[in-house]
Amino acid sequence: MLDAVVIGAGPVGLACALEIQRRGLSVVAVDKGALVNSLVGYPTNMEFFSTPELLEIGGYPLVCAGYKPLREEALDYYRRVAEAERLSLRLYERVLAVEGSAGAFTVVTDKGRIETRAVVVATGFFDTPNRLGVKGEDLPHVFHYYKEPFAHTHRHVVVVGAKNSAAKAALQLRRAGAQVTLLVRGTDLSPSIKYWIRPDLANRIAEGAIAARFETTVTAIRAGEVDVMGPDGPAVLPADAVYLLTGYRPDYPLLAACGIPLDASDDAQPPVYNDQTFETERPGVFVAGTVCGGLATSRWFIENGRFHAERIADTLATRFA
Numbered sequence: 001m002l003d004a005v006v007i008g009a010g011p012v013g014l015a016c017a018l019e020i021q022r023r024g025l026s027v028v029a030v031d032k033g034a035l036v037n038s039l040v041g042y043p044t045n046m047e048f049f050s051t052p053e054l055l056e057i058g059g060y061p062l063v064c065a066g067y068k069p070l071r072e073e074a075l076d077y078y079r080r081v082a083e084a085e086r087l088s089l090r091l092y093e094r095v096l097a098v099e100g101s102a103g104a105f106t107v108v109t110d111k112g113r114i115e116t117r118a119v120v121v122a123t124g125f126f127d128t129p130n131r132l133g134v135k136g137e138d139l140p141h142v143f144h145y146y147k148e149p150f151a152h153t154h155r156h157v158v159v160v161g162a163k164n165s166a167a168k169a170a171l172q173l174r175r176a177g178a179q180v181t182l183l184v185r186g187t188d189l190s191p192s193i194k195y196w197i198r199p200d201l202a203n204r205i206a207e208g209a210i211a212a213r214f215e216t217t218v219t220a221i222r223a224g225e226v227d228v229m230g231p232d233g234p235a236v237l238p239a240d241a242v243y244l245l246t247g248y249r250p251d252y253p254l255l256a257a258c259g260i261p262l263d264a265s266d267d268a269q270p271p272v273y274n275d276q277t278f279e280t281e282r283p284g285v286f287v288a289g290t291v292c293g294g295l296a297t298s299r300w301f302i303e304n305g306r307f308h309a310e311r312i313a314d315t316l317a318t319r320f321a
Helices: 011-022 071-084 164-175 198-206 252-257 289-293 308-319
Strands: 002-007 027-030 095-101 104-109 112-121 156-160 179-184 211-214 217-222 224-230 233-239 241-244 285-287
Touching: 002 011, 002 104, 011 027, 011 071, 011 112, 011 289, 011 308, 095 252, 112 308, 156 164, 156 233, 164 179, 164 198, 211 224, 217 241, 285 289, 285 308
Parallel strands: 002 027, 002 112, 112 285, 156 179, 156 241, 179 211
Antiparallel strands: 095 104, 104 112, 217 224, 224 233
């Protein structure tokens, strides 16, 4: 019988496991993918918007070559922290359900059963893309994640989205020689695009280096082309690759499997939890990090979500003393 199981081995999940363990409690972190799986999925050589001290956990300094850390530096940092703290990890193991009640839970996974007194869900949102629900979305040349541009040189690429991920992908693809068309559902680029990225993209659109279609949506995808609907009616665009960078959401089926109620009065559908302890309405089950915001994925980040770990660890330490 463990004191706690943390579901999710991202930065906030590791912070939770670390703080719980430091209080003398037994804990394991379980993740359906790799260690800090969301960061593994980030673009190659991606630079974080945050400075290193805002990404640190456990008091360990994040040392980087530049002003802001790169994806590879953060991946190495979180691995080193997990190893330094000798955290117990069960990776590539998917949680299917949480049975029982506070003090006597069973976390059911695709590889076995784990007995624990408490459960912390720190799964973030990056692993679950917002799907368009159109025909052809699952074709092999359609992607919900962007890694790097080099395979698309001299190819037609359609990028769907209006925020930072779509903006950076469109710019990188164009600079690697791709013929890029950016599709935006709204009337303009999102004001949330970072201030040093937005003018660059706007200028590339203005000069014609990147074709942009506003108030336009995808209606179907086929090999080599995309059907769209815009202000001038339907159109067919050439597309050797399609990037649907339309954002991400929490793993709601997992929240349901954990028995966590949602706030029906909030359009963002966040889990219901105590804002002091982060315990949900299912006693003994806690939430931490960006999953706390539901569909409002900008409410919590690594920067502020990492502090949830201390609150949860203090609560468990007091409860299990």
